[in-house]
Amino acid sequence: MDTPTKVILDEREMPRQWYNILADLPHGLRPPLHPATGKPINAADLAAIFPENLIEQEVSQQRWIDIPEPVLEALWLYRPSPLVRARRLEQALGTPAKIYYKNEGVSPAGSHKPNTALPQAYYNKVFGTRRLTTETGAGQWGCALAFACQQFGLECKVYMVRISFDQKPFRKLMMQTWGASCVPSPSMDTRTGREILAKAPDTPGSLGIAISEAVEDAVQTPQTKYALGSVLNHVMLHQTVIGLEAQKQMAKISAYPDVVVACAGGGSNFCGIALPYVRDKIHGKAVQIIAVEPTACPTMTRAPFVYDFGDTAKTTPLLPMHSLGHGFMPAPVHAGGLRYHGMAPIVSQLLIDKLIEARAYPQLKCYAAAMLWCRTEGFIPAPETSHAIAVAIDEAQRAKEEGKEKTILLCWSGHGLMDLKGYEAYMSGKLTDYDLPQEDIDRALAELRDYPKP
Amino acid sequence: MDTPTKVILDEREMPRQWYNILADLPHGLRPPLHPATGKPINAADLAAIFPENLIEQEVSQQRWIDIPEPVLEALWLYRPSPLVRARRLEQALGTPAKIYYKNEGVSPAGSHKPNTALPQAYYNKVFGTRRLTTETGAGQWGCALAFACQQFGLECKVYMVRISFDQKPFRKLMMQTWGASCVPSPSMDTRTGREILAKAPDTPGSLGIAISEAVEDAVQTPQTKYALGSVLNHVMLHQTVIGLEAQKQMAKISAYPDVVVACAGGGSNFCGIALPYVRDKIHGKAVQIIAVEPTACPTMTRAPFVYDFGDTAKTTPLLPMHSLGHGFMPAPVHAGGLRYHGMAPIVSQLLIDKLIEARAYPQLKCYAAAMLWCRTEGFIPAPETSHAIAVAIDEAQRAKEEGKEKTILLCWSGHGLMDLKGYEAYMSGKLTDYDLPQEDIDRALAELRDYPKP
Numbered sequence: 079m080d081t082p083t084k085v086i087l088d089e090r091e092m093p094r095q096w097y098n099i100l101a102d103l104p105h106g107l108r109p110p111l112h113p114a115t116g117k118p119i120n121a122a123d124l125a126a127i128f129p130e131n132l133i134e135q136e137v138s139q140q141r142w143i144d145i146p147e148p149v150l151e152a153l154w155l156y157r158p159s160p161l162v163r164a165r166r167l168e169q170a171l172g173t174p175a176k177i178y179y180k181n182e183g184v185s186p187a188g189s190h191k192p193n194t195a196l197p198q199a200y201y202n203k204v205f206g207t208r209r210l211t212t213e214t215g216a217g218q219w220g221c222a223l224a225f226a227c228q229q230f231g232l233e234c235k236v237y238m239v240r241i242s243f244d245q246k247p248f249r250k251l252m253m254q255t256w257g258a259s260c261v262p263s264p265s266m267d268t269r270t271g272r273e274i275l276a277k278a279p280d281t282p283g284s285l286g287i288a289i290s291e292a293v294e295d296a297v298q299t300p301q302t303k304y305a306l307g308s309v310l311n312h313v314m315l316h317q318t319v320i321g322l323e324a325q326k327q328m329a330k331i332s333a334y335p336d337v338v339v340a341c342a343g344g345g346s347n348f349c350g351i352a353l354p355y356v357r358d359k360i361h362g363k364a365v366q367i368i369a370v371e372p373t374a375c376p377t378m379t380r381a382p383f384v385y386d387f388g389d390t391a392k393t394t395p396l397l398p399m400h401s402l403g404h405g406f407m408p409a410p411v412h413a414g415g416l417r418y419h420g421m422a423p424i425v426s427q428l429l430i431d432k433l434i435e436a437r438a439y440p441q442l443k444c445y446a447a448a449m450l451w452c453r454t455e456g457f458i459p460a461p462e463t464s465h466a467i468a469v470a471i472d473e474a475q476r477a478k479e480e481g482k483e484k485t486i487l488l489c490w491s492g493h494g495l496m497d498l499k500g501y502e503a504y505m506s507g508k509l510t511d512y513d514l515p516q517e518d519i520d521r522a523l524a525e526l527r528d529y530p531k532p
Numbered sequence: 533m534d535t536p537t538k539v540i541l542d543e544r545e546m547p548r549q550w551y552n553i554l555a556d557l558p559h560g561l562r563p564p565l566h567p568a569t570g571k572p573i574n575a576a577d578l579a580a581i582f583p584e585n586l587i588e589q590e591v592s593q594q595r596w597i598d599i600p601e602p603v604l605e606a607l608w609l610y611r612p613s614p615l616v617r618a619r620r621l622e623q624a625l626g627t628p629a630k631i632y633y634k635n636e637g638v639s640p641a642g643s644h645k646p647n648t649a650l651p652q653a654y655y656n657k658v659f660g661t662r663r664l665t666t667e668t669g670a671g672q673w674g675c676a677l678a679f680a681c682q683q684f685g686l687e688c689k690v691y692m693v694r695i696s697f698d699q700k701p702f703r704k705l706m707m708q709t710w711g712a713s714c715v716p717s718p719s720m721d722t723r724t725g726r727e728i729l730a731k732a733p734d735t736p737g738s739l740g741i742a743i744s745e746a747v748e749d750a751v752q753t754p755q756t757k758y759a760l761g762s763v764l765n766h767v768m769l770h771q772t773v774i775g776l777e778a779q780k781q782m783a784k785i786s787a788y789p790d791v792v793v794a795c796a797g798g799g800s801n802f803c804g805i806a807l808p809y810v811r812d813k814i815h816g817k818a819v820q821i822i823a824v825e826p827t828a829c830p831t832m833t834r835a836p837f838v839y840d841f842g843d844t845a846k847t848t849p850l851l852p853m854h855s856l857g858h859g860f861m862p863a864p865v866h867a868g869g870l871r872y873h874g875m876a877p878i879v880s881q882l883l884i885d886k887l888i889e890a891r892a893y894p895q896l897k898c899y900a901a902a903m904l905w906c907r908t909e910g911f912i913p914a915p916e917t918s919h920a921i922a923v924a925i926d927e928a929q930r931a932k933e934e935g936k937e938k939t940i941l942l943c944w945s946g947h948g949l950m951d952l953k954g955y956e957a958y959m960s961g962k963l964t965d966y967d968l969p970q971e972d973i974d975r976a977l978a979e980l981r982d983y984p985k986p
Contacts, residue, residue, distance in 0.1 A: 186910035
């Protein structure tokens with residue numbers, strides 16, 4: 079054995095600061111706009127749903143931001159996460175490539191999501207918030223926020239996309255175990271939800287709808303704020319602990335990745351592992367950084383860069399992002415966390431700046447990759463994570479064809495123990511891929527005609 | 533912060549040998565007997581269901597046994613496991629006690645069970661076995677063996693106790709993901725199963741019945757052996773990596789436990805953490821070692837030390853153990869892994885030798901402890917594990933009353949992500965405790981009247 083299979087950091091070696099890419103973006107970020115005025119929004123516009131300290135962080139240009147001590151101590155419940163060499167997968171592929179994965183499935187919630195849920199709960203607590211609302215797709219984010227609110231003594235209400243609520247019934251129980259309440263979205267608890275249910279009682283729901291409900295609830299309930307698990311700058315900031323740890327871990331074994339890959343729904347686990355490497359790339363380092371999405375929701379690969387709402391009911395500011403349109407309803411693929419119509423402004427800008435690249439993968443291919451993973455590396459990945467695995471396998475196979483000793487780093491964003499119905503459907507041959515006609519995208523985008531262009 | 537929250541071992545620091553308590557037991561172990569002759573069984577009697585190399589290990593008196601390199605490499609997929617200080621639980625209790633837990637929930641299967649599944653699959657592979665059969669209660673063991681068989685290229689068939697099969701549907705999917713087949717027990721696939729179903733079609737099943745089915749299958753199918761997840765000496769041997777790691781980890785922070793606690797169904801996670809400490813105790817070290825079981829299945833606290841069968845259909849040798857009788861049908865508590873009528877001969881002997889002590893806890897108290905754990909330490913424990921947590925909390929509270937700085941070490945045997953229906957029942961107030969009248973025990977034991985006494 080040349081190097082160990084696992085590289086573990088002592089908690090005292092954990093990063094003490096988050097990395098803020100806004101300090102280094104070559105062309106900056108376009109500002110969010112107020113939909114009524116078309117002018118850049120100001121802090122006051124956000125104050126209805128976010129606490130001041132997080133709004134400051136959202137727009138901060140400071141390169142390194144200290145992780146508060148109470149957040150650090152809460153992160154220690156499961157961090158630093160292991161960096162593991164996927165030797166058995168390499169052997170099964172017969173590839174000369176080295177595949178490393180950063181295992182973010184080790185958190186109590188089962189994914190990378192607590193990395194931002196904990197600081198968000200903390201900053202809200204410090205600000206004086208008593209209750210947080212949020213949306214969740216596959217349930218990873220809802221669980222993470224429930225867990226984090228419990229840690230910092232906040233109430234928590236989660237609006238969960240109905241299709242995932244039905245597919246993953248145990249997610250609700252996890253949230254309840256951590257003291258949160260969870261309802262399927264659209265729900266009867268908000269005006270938005272009631273209106274949508276009146277028109278489409280059988281709708282599978284969407285992240286856009288669930289966000290609208292959570293925002294409406296936050297605005298209308300005293301001492302309540304809203305927490306978002308992805309898309310926003312401060313979320314990407316908090317997630318950078320993933321990549322910063324990975325850099326330390328790989329340095330310990332004198333390795334550096336040729337390829338970094340993660341799946342991207344809103345962009346948070348992707349940014350988590352990728353942003354520290356984007357910084358290296360800006361400074362001249364050669365590293366290929368790949369974001370992968372489902373073909374059923376091809377935000378990065380088929381959608382234009384536009385100003386669009388973050389939610390279906392148009393209650394958020396207009397965000398500069400790759401978007402399929404806030405009315406886009408993705409097919410019911412099992413990777414619920416990747417069923418979002420938009421993409422983080424930071425990810426969108428990095429695509430435009432050609433600092434990263436994007437790929438779209440169909441779900442059958444991803445499940446095949448996940449099965450190979452389970453049968454070699456053992457751990458059952460979330461359907462979202464399987465997208466990153468599929469790319470890593472393709473890259474490892476390309477390395478074999480080219481006879482190259484490539485080093486691949488993938489973000490193993492979460493385990494799939496709550497997502498086994500997808501595996502059941504795959505194993506029984508009932509799973510299908512979805513074709514997405516261009517007309518569906520054009521139709522959803524037509525609604526954006528009258529809004530500003532970035 | 534005086535010491536770190538987590539103590540992590542590098543994989544190169546992992547123990548390279550298992551510890552065999554048989555070399556140190558002050559009064560040895562009574563031998564298993566052949567039920568027909570009443571004489572000690574010999575290796576040939578076991579050869580129908582176990583491979584020779586494991587039979588040798590079962591009776592070995594060698595104190596330290598090398599872990600084969602391929603087993604070590606497979607264990608590295610998830611080991612060494614973290615030793616974590618439960619600071620938030622300590623704070624919630626306001627106790628001066630230090631509570632450490634050894635997190636065995638980090639394995640792909642979610643519990644300590646792969647620690648023996650991997651070597652058992654390996655030794656069978658080396659011996660020439662092509663297929664393994666087994667039983668499983670809560671599903672932890674079935675998942676572990678499915679995962680291990682996949683790693684070493686064996687087929688796997690799991691008979692899962694029907695009540696758990698129904699309560700934990702996703703366990704079956706995990707086993708299938710790792711390529712195993714899983715049926716509810718009693719099943720129509722064996723003569724034993726068919727006979728029981730004919731008499732009691734609605735039976736919830738039991739570990740004893742499932743063992744009978746798996747043994748029958750192994751005996752009657754070519755190149756098929758049987759694997760047991762607990763009770764036997766070689767299983768306890770393989771699990772000692774837990775305690776050996778814990779000793780190294782605690783030594784790193786100059787700590788030593790005053791109390792070691794683990795739950796005991798068949799005895800495997802208990803022996804895993806406890807045996808290396810029992811060795812210390814034999815050598816004069818002061819350490820209190822506690823095994824905890826459910827009041828619904830009080831093998832250690834209310835059952836006599838007898839010779840009994842390991843299974844319901846009386847196909848195994850007679851084992852010297854604390855037993856409620858092989859016909860005992862425990863109440864349907866959620867801790868399926870603790871619903872076994874007997875107890876490992878090693879654990880039984882240690883009780884007689886007064887090297888360890890036993891307690892029985894009702895399930896409502898254990899769920900209350902589990903909820904407190906979830907809301908402080910975050911990770912959701914398996915119902916079995918909650919028993920160890922409940923004892924640790926009681927010991928920490930006693931330390932508070934006595935004003936003592938006690939150090940408590942508990943084996944966190946597995947996570948409860950596949951066991952959330954129990955939490956649902958608890959949170960909705962539908963869970964009950966079970967009374968176990970002495971007559972039920974007496975009735976089950978009456979059947980043993982004509983068998984030898986130890």
